[in-house]
Structure formats: C-alpha cells, structure tokens
Amino acid sequence: MAEAGTYLYAISQDLGRALPADVSGVAGAPVRAITHEGLVAYVSPVPLDEFGEEPLRRSLEDLDWVGGTARAHHRVVEAVSQQAPTAPVRLVTVYSTEDQVRDLLHRRHDDFAAVLARVTGRREWGVKAYACAAAADSPSADSADSAAEPEDDRPGTAYLKRRRANLRGREETWRLTAERAEHIHATVAATAVASHRHRPQDPELSGREDPMVLNGAYLVDEDRAEEFVATVDGLRGQGIDVELTGPWAPYSFTALDLGPADRETSDDT
Incomplete structure (x- = not known):
C-alpha cells in the first residue's frame, strides 16, 4: 500500500456539527475532522505516490x-461551510501527517480565529460582466464620425476614412464599456462588506466568446443577500451581460498564507 499524506481542505469553527455521511473527499476518500481549541481542520488521506x-x-x-481534484475539494469546502464559518485552504495542500495539521492549528490559532470571525454570518457572491458582441460592433459611432468628415470620391481615401472612423467608434465603445463595468463594481461593492476584483478570465475559462470586463467577488452579510441580488439585477443591460453566482464559501476573503514555517512541513503547491 502506498504511503499516505494528509490532504487539508478547510479550517472552520468547531460548532460540534458533523458533515453529511455522503460527503467524500479527493479520490473518494473519507473526510475526517481534526479539532483543536475551538477550531476544526477537515482532512482526508491521499497517496503520496500521486500527491x-x-x-x-x-x-x-x-x-x-x-478538474476532478478541484471539484472534490470544492464539494468538501461547501459542505463544511454549510455547517460553520469556514476558511477554505488552497487547492492541493498536503501534509505528511495529521500531527502536522494539529501543530498548524496550535501555532496559527489566533490568525485562523480572526479570519473566521470576519466571515461569520457572511457568504461570497461572484459577479461577472461581459461586453455584448452586438454592442461592441455597434455602428452608431462609426456613422457619426463618417458624417462629420467631408466626402471624397477617391476609393483609397474613402477606405482610410471608414477605417479611422471604425477604430474611433470601437475605442469609444470600449471606453464606455469599461466605465459601465466600473459602475457595476462600485454599486455592488457598496452593498457588500468587502470586495475583490479577480483578473478577467479568457474565453477558454469563461466558456463565452464575449470578453469579460469584470470578475468580482463580494463578501455579503447573509441578511442582505436579497438586497445584493436585487442590486445586481438592476444593473443588467446597456450593452453589458451580468452573470451572478453564489452564494459560496468565502474563498476570496480567507486567504490563509501558511508562511515559510508552515511550508517547511507541508507539500503545499
């Protein structure tokens, strides 16, 4: 049998609640809880010849x-977050032994407790905004620029004028789109406790051809969730397609930097 390591999914407050029996971890392994001074670390065994x-x-x-590992990781984190305030750990964080995880809970207890206190009663929502292709290709600006220039019958000159007008029109459209994205972010952030802007995803990751102009994460009080959703709904249209996801465990607001001392005993990747 291959030597096993300890895969760490998340750290949460210890509220004495057990995960549903059907929640399995990476590679279908059973998930167990390691408790220490009011904290719980959720772990499962993984073979070191793979991890x-x-x-x-x-x-x-x-x-x-x-992809399979990420889905299993996310499944455990979401199950934990339904039970108690949760700080997800970075994907594929593997320790040699469970004792190292216990030591981590002991040494970083106050840091973890502070992070968990910050997200208690709050969930993460995602807002993505895309520039609609129809708006980006709108000929309105082109037409206006063309009308402002004197006519010239020479084919080459007319072509250059149309090209310049087209470029100016596109630049203006993208400027307005960027301003609209900033407005969306500022408006929804005002309804949240905290916000974080991730780098826009390319089409391979987003699954859409339309360019992403906003990839935001927002930490929202649970009792303001309906208000937050209504705010997002009110921002749809005007050449922007807005996509709302969540609520999720607060991945973007619980960055647990294990630090050099922790990485010495971890295969954190």
Whole structure:
C-alpha cells in the first residue's frame, strides 16, 4: 500500500456539527475532522505516490486530474461551510501527517480565529460582466464620425476614412464599456462588506466568446443577500451581460498564507 499524506481542505469553527455521511473527499476518500481549541481542520488521506511533491508536479499538468481534484475539494469546502464559518485552504495542500495539521492549528490559532470571525454570518457572491458582441460592433459611432468628415470620391481615401472612423467608434465603445463595468463594481461593492476584483478570465475559462470586463467577488452579510441580488439585477443591460453566482464559501476573503514555517512541513503547491 502506498504511503499516505494528509490532504487539508478547510479550517472552520468547531460548532460540534458533523458533515453529511455522503460527503467524500479527493479520490473518494473519507473526510475526517481534526479539532483543536475551538477550531476544526477537515482532512482526508491521499497517496503520496500521486500527491507527493514530485508526482504532484506531473499530475498538475493533467487538466482532467486537476478538474476532478478541484471539484472534490470544492464539494468538501461547501459542505463544511454549510455547517460553520469556514476558511477554505488552497487547492492541493498536503501534509505528511495529521500531527502536522494539529501543530498548524496550535501555532496559527489566533490568525485562523480572526479570519473566521470576519466571515461569520457572511457568504461570497461572484459577479461577472461581459461586453455584448452586438454592442461592441455597434455602428452608431462609426456613422457619426463618417458624417462629420467631408466626402471624397477617391476609393483609397474613402477606405482610410471608414477605417479611422471604425477604430474611433470601437475605442469609444470600449471606453464606455469599461466605465459601465466600473459602475457595476462600485454599486455592488457598496452593498457588500468587502470586495475583490479577480483578473478577467479568457474565453477558454469563461466558456463565452464575449470578453469579460469584470470578475468580482463580494463578501455579503447573509441578511442582505436579497438586497445584493436585487442590486445586481438592476444593473443588467446597456450593452453589458451580468452573470451572478453564489452564494459560496468565502474563498476570496480567507486567504490563509501558511508562511515559510508552515511550508517547511507541508507539500503545499
């Protein structure tokens, strides 16, 4: 049997609640809780011939493997977050032993407690905004610029004028789109406790051809969730397609930097 490591999913407050029996971890492994001074670390065993430092580098080049691992990781984190305030840990954080996880809970207890206190009673929502292709290709600006220039019958001159007008029109459209994205972010952020703007995803990740102009995460009080959703709904249209996701565990607001001392005992990747 291959030597096993300890995969860490999340740290939460210890409210004495058990996960549903049907929640399994990476590679279908059972998930168990390690408790210490009011905190719980959720872990499962993983084979080190797959999750050790060297084989893990190869595994991370397999997109199917990464996708399956990420889904299992997310499944456990979401189940934990339904039970108690939760701080998700970065994907594929693996320790050699459970004792190292206990030591982590002891040494970083106050840091983890502060993070969990910040997200108690709050959930993360995602707002993505896309520039609609129809708006980006709108000929209105082109027409206005063309009308402002004197006519010239020479084919080459007319072509250059149309090209300049088209470029100016597109630049103006993208300027207005960027301003609209900023307005959307500022408006929804005002309804949230905290916000974070991620880098816009390319079409391969987003699954859409329309360019993403906003990829925001927002930490929202649970008793303001309906207000937040209504605010987002009111911002749709005007050449922008707005996509709302969530609520999720607060991935974007619980960045647990394990630090050099922690990484010395971890295969954190």
